[in-house]
Amino acid sequence: MPELPEVETIARGLANTVVGKTIASIEIRLPKMAVAPPGVDFARALRGERIVGAGRRAKYVLLDLASGRRLVTSLRMTGRLLVQRPGEADFPGTHVVVHYTDATRLSFADVRTFGRMRLVEPGEEWDKSLGIEPISASFTPEAFIGMLSGRTTPIKTLLLDQHRIAGIGNIYACEALWEAGIKPGKPAKALTKPAARRLHHAIVDVLRRAIDMRGTSVDDYVDAEGMRGGFQNVLAVYGRLGQPCARCNAPIVRTVMAQRGTWWCRSCQR
Ligand SMILES: [Zn+2]
Numbered sequence: 001m002p003e004l005p006e007v008e009t010i011a012r013g014l015a016n017t018v019v020g021k022t023i024a025s026i027e028i029r030l031p032k033m034a035v036a037p038p039g040v041d042f043a044r045a046l047r048g049e050r051i052v053g054a055g056r057r058a059k060y061v062l063l064d065l066a067s068g069r070r071l072v073t074s075l076r077m078t079g080r081l082l083v084q085r086p087g088e089a090d091f092p093g094t095h096v097v098v099h100y101t102d103a104t105r106l107s108f109a110d111v112r113t114f115g116r117m118r119l120v121e122p123g124e125e126w127d128k129s130l131g132i133e134p135i136s137a138s139f140t141p142e143a144f145i146g147m148l149s150g151r152t153t154p155i156k157t158l159l160l161d162q163h164r165i166a167g168i169g170n171i172y173a174c175e176a177l178w179e180a181g182i183k184p185g186k187p188a189k190a191l192t193k194p195a196a197r198r199l200h201h202a203i204v205d206v207l208r209r210a211i212d213m214r215g216t217s218v219d220d221y222v223d224a225e226g227m228r229g230g231f232q233n234v235l236a237v238y239g240r241l242g243q244p245c246a247r248c249n250a251p252i253v254r255t256v257m258a259q260r261g262t263w264w265c266r267s268c269q270r
Contacts, residue, residue: 071119
């Protein structure tokens with residue numbers, strides 16, 4: 001499942017490849033995958049639009065259009081956005097295709113069909129329920145400490161709450177908690193200030209390193225140009241059941257928290 005670093009990598013790829021292009025037509029093969037406001041025809045509204053920017057908010061890929069509208073794509077479990085050249089074959093599960101006037105296309109493929117490509121009107125507050133961006137200037141240690149105070153929620157569950165911090169998923173929550181030496185099930189309010197500062201630092205560090213390595217390809221994640229990421233090669237705990245902890249050599253364990261597999265080290269995460 002793409003998390004912040006993977007979505008950031010896809011968005012950067014799109015910034016290099018599709019910005020400046022004009023939409024010739026939209027092909028919708030599975031109608032539920034393309035969502036427009038009531039009374040707006042998705043394909044017709046986009047015809048002739050020019051892409052003026054590409055970016056990311058939380059785990060959403062954003063394409064900004066010259067009219068001020070925006071295409072907001074959630075990839076969910078298995079979604080992919082792929083830039084394709086003329087003559088290149090479709091990927092399995094291609095449901096929406098944005099054809100550009102230069103004959104290239106952007107394919108939205110999703111075999112499990114949980115993802116959505118959504119047309120957002122100018123000024124529409126589509127992201128108001130999303131929390132703070134963890135690699136932005138507003139995510140300060142103080143803001144993070146404030147978020148934890150009084151909360152009995154396990155710290156890992158809090159990290160995954162998109163209404164508080166947006167973009168962290170299971171991989172980077174596990175990795176940041178290991179880096180900070182904090183037990184995933186610890187109640188958020190029980191973290192000391194130094195521990196909270198350590199975790200804040202670890203979150204930012206893990207996400208930045210993962211972006212530098214173009215994301216983690218433990219499943220079928222590839223970026224907009226079809227390339228795999230590199231962070232799976234340096235994971236400390238995620239998916240490493242039974243392997244030795246790089247810090248203390250104890251075997252990594254896997255427990256289940258809030259229905260999610262949680263990998264951690266019982267010996268050095270306290
Ligand atoms: Zn350890």
